[in-house]
Amino acid sequence: MNNKILEDNSKYIISNYSRYPISIVNGEGSYVYDSESKKYLDFISGIAVNNLGHNNKKVNNAINKQLKNLVHVSNLFVIPNQVNFAKEIVKNKPGHKVFFCNSGTEANEAAFKISRKWGIFNNKKTIISFTGGFHGRTFGSLTATWPKKYKEGFYPLVPGFKTAEFNNIKSLEKIIKNDKKLLAVIVEPIQGEAGVILGLKPYLKKLEKICKKNNILLIFDEVQVGVGRTGKIYCHEHFDIKPDIFTLAKAIGGGLPVGAVVASPKVADFLTPGSHGTTMGGNPLAMAAGMASFKQINTKSFLSNVTSKGNYFLKELKKLSTNNKIKEVRGLGLILAIEFFSSRLAKKFATLCLNKGLLVLLTEKVNIRILPPLNVKKSEIDQSIKIFKSSLEDLNV
Ligand SMILES: Cc1ncc(COP(=O)(O)O)c(C=O)c1O
Known part of the structure; x- marks a missing residue:
């Protein structure tokens, strides 16, 4: 790519990302093209954002139509697009309400703040998250996030958070025994950043039961796995679980920056005017894009296609895994992973694919991690x- 842009990227952009020296300039469906006109099959989808691929006509039309009316107005006013989108999001969830923000980490922060407000009336404070979990990079979400690498250099973090071991109910029970002020549990039903680690159904069901019994709020972080990614519109439906709060972002905006907190009637009314807010959250343009995308995804036939394509993909990946390089393949719907026996193999494989x-x-x-549209x-x-097959062969060389 253009060396001047690369140089200027180092000169003018804060270096908190390690980036491929590639610039993607346009996309169509499942494909993107870089500045040298090289074509790629895009199975990253902007990290689970572009759930309908690139250049989706209905999303583009909705954006173009809204552009001509109003882009932004602030939450000082009632925003019909927000109301209509929230109505669509909670269509099958009576009494639930939505708060819109701009990203996943903000959605989780808002979930914590709602929980803490609820906790005042219940004398509860502590929030539990899990080993392997990733919830974002602002201070509260960062505190709930597990890997140390994200936290180094940023201490002190937020008080009132504890960690339990993922997929191990005894670990949570131990904390409950010793802390009578447990407020909430935040869990990714499938841990995306950890490498697509699936929460086990009996474990997640038990988690729900324990939370109910002890009056602890259950928060599902569906920032990565919500909005149809797993073949259900919301991932918690796979486990027949009703979280008190769940958070969405990434794909919920149809490519525009949107985060959302969906709160059940138990907690939905604890934020009072001024107690939380965002200037941009849920602006008319972002809502128009999100709605146009969500409506295409949230149909029976679309979601069952995600399931059947996911099953097919996983079956084909399993056929590749009979060698001494791949430890496991796993996934649900169209979030899939190939785990290698070593980081050297995984890194080389990703580069070969690229x-x-x-x-x-x-x-x-x-x-x-494989995240196709x-x-x-x-x-x-x-x-x-x-x-994948040819890259595996090339790993031998
Ligand atoms: C499960 C989960 N929660 C929260 C976040 C943070 O979202 P954002 O990057 O939009 O702040 C991510 C991002 O990868 C995520 O995967």
């Missing part, structure tokens, strides 16, 4: 399998 025109995410060192074609899955 060079062959397939974008996948290297995650927690030994994992390749939800409307990916079967032929595109087959194309990725071919590239």
Whole structure:
């Protein structure tokens, strides 16, 4: 790519990201093109944001239409697009209400603040998160996040947080025994950043039961796995669980920056005017894009297609895993991972895929995370399998 842009990137952009020296300039469906006109099959989808791929006509039309009316107005006013989108999000959740913000970390912060307000009336304070969890990088969400690498250099963090071991109910029970002020538990039902680690159904069901019994709020962080990614509109539906609060972001904005907190009737009315807010959250343009995307995803046939394509993809990946390089393949719907026996293999594999025109995410060192658009074609899955196969062969060289 243009060396001047690379130089200026170092000169003018704060260096908190390690970036590929590639500039993506346009996209269509499941494909993107870089500044050298190289074509890539995009199985990163902007890290689970572009659930309908690139250049989706209905989303673009909604944005164009809204652009002509109003982009931003602030939350000093009633925003019909916000109201209508919230109505759609809670269509099957009577009494639930939505708070809109701009990102996943903000959605989790808002969930914590709602919980703390509720806790005042119940004399409860402590929030529990889990080993392996990732909830964002602002101070509260960062405190709830597990890997130390995100926290180093930023201490002191927020008081009132504890950690339990993921998928181990005894670990949570131990904390409950010793802390009578437990307020809330925040959990990713599938840990995306940790490498697509699936919460086990009996564990998550038990977690819900324990929270109910002890009057502890259950928060599901569905920032990565909500909005159809797993074949259900919300991931908690797989486990037949009703969280008190769940958070959404990434795909909920149809490509524009949107985060959302969905709060059940138990907690929905604890934020009073002025107690929380955001200038940009839920602006008319972002809401128009989010709504146009959400409506396409939230249909029975679209979601069942995600399930069948996900099952097919996983089956094909399993066929590749009979060797001494891949430890496991796993996933649910269209969030999938290949775990390698070493970080060296995973890194080399991701680079080989990139060079062959397939974008996948290297995650927690030994994992390749695969996040195709939800409307990916079967032929595109087959194309990725071919590239995976040939990259595996090249690992031997
Ligand atoms: C589960 C989960 N929660 C929260 C976040 C933070 O979202 P954002 O980057 O939009 O702040 C992420 C981002 O990857 C995530 O995967």
